[in-house]
Amino acid sequence: MAVNLYIPPESSIFPVAGVEIGIAEAGIRKANRRDLTVFRLAEGSSVAGVFTRNRFRAAPVQVCEAHLAGGRGIRALVVNTGNANAGTGPSGLQAAEQTCVALADLLGLEAQQVLPFSTGVILEPLPLDRLVAALPAAVDNLSAGNWFAAAHSIMTTDTQPKIVSRRVALGNATVTLTGISKGAGMIRPNMATMLGYLATDAGIAPELLKDMARGIADRSFNRITVDGDTSTNDSFIIMATGQSGVRVDSASDPLYAPLYQALADAAAELAQKIVRDAEGATKFMTIQVEQARSGEEALKVAYAVAQSPLVKTAFFASDPNLGRILCAIGYAGIDDLDVRTTRLWLGDVLVASQGERHPDYKEEDGQRVMKEAEIVVRIALGRGTAADTVYTCDFSHEYVSINADYRS
Structure with a gap:
């Protein structure tokens, strides 16, 4: 769909x-x-x-x-x-x-x-x-x-x-x-x-x-x-x-x-x-990374999040298991990333800052955004002025079915 x-x-x-x-x-x-x-x-x-x-x-x-x-x-x-x-x-x-x-x-x-x-x-x-x-x-x-x-x-x-x-x-x-x-x-x-x-x-x-x-x-x-x-x-x-x-x-x-x-x-x-129109997609996700030292660095983080199967399946389930996004940011390949300067938003909701869950974040706020068909994930690295954006989708049961049956 x-x-x-x-x-x-x-x-x-x-x-x-x-x-x-x-x-x-x-x-x-x-x-x-x-x-x-x-x-x-x-x-x-x-x-x-x-x-x-x-x-x-x-x-x-x-x-x-x-x-x-x-x-x-x-x-x-x-x-x-x-x-x-x-x-x-x-x-x-x-x-x-x-x-x-x-x-x-x-x-x-x-x-x-x-x-x-x-x-x-x-x-x-x-x-x-x-x-x-x-x-x-x-x-x-x-x-x-x-x-x-x-x-x-x-x-x-x-x-x-x-x-x-x-x-x-x-x-x-x-x-x-x-x-x-x-x-x-x-x-x-x-x-x-x-x-x-x-x-x-x-x-x-x-x-x-x-x-x-x-x-x-x-x-x-x-x-x-x-x-x-x-x-x-x-x-x-x-x-x-x-x-x-x-x-x-x-x-x-x-x-x-x-x-x-x-x-x-x-x-x-x-x-x-x-x-x-991606195979089995039910969510369209925009991954925005800002305050990076370079465009290449911003894309590293954006793609790490956009391509994580754990992130994509969580979005399919509308499950605000947002630690998966932090995990992807952390393994994106920025060895000197300071997690204390990194902030994460889901839509208009500030989820994480100072290396931990933001004190004002509530699970029901994350749930509200996750139920939407179009979702913006915004990540500020606090390292510079470069920014970039990647567009992706969720992973659904239908994605597996389509690709399992593709040649039949």
């Missing part, structure tokens, strides 16, 4: 000029499921990506990185669900490349202008014949208005589609931003078991877009965790078609900051929707 996940009506999902999307049924893992998605981009579009740091990077991730580095100008993306094409060795790489060749032939492009993406079960060969056979149907279905359908077609264990769309005034013009993401489990940077695609009709210089993609990923998809697992297939792509007439070529351009912020906000919403 997703936690307060907003799904915009189709009428408020804006097409992005220069982006067409086609959907088809390939039967990759299950019959009668729309599991193949194709994006076609206008000539001159800029594309940048951020990918998983898992050493067992899936074949499509490796091909994407090579094609982006090739500088041929990306004109198409192809996404399949049901099979990750990861842990598949040389034959997996060949299947990813052949997917690009097949789509390029249909679109009149070079194979190096196509980026392939896969998500699903790891360690199984990609059914290339079924994928390639369905590509013509996906191409025939290309339309600028298929964003909502695409949000559904890239889902795996997701229960809800994840989509954002907005129009933003930049100077005297208006630009459109629309994006989709998927992910529900194996979520922990860098990055999460997720796919994310964000497009704008603003024009952005290719090298500048690379820098923007990395920074935006760090502020969004690299600030979420469900279960601490980093997947083999994580990919976040930004596409800038330039069809609006607005163009940003450098960080000194006055339009750069508002455009960057708009893209970052959209990516953050997509990332948080992944946590809201």
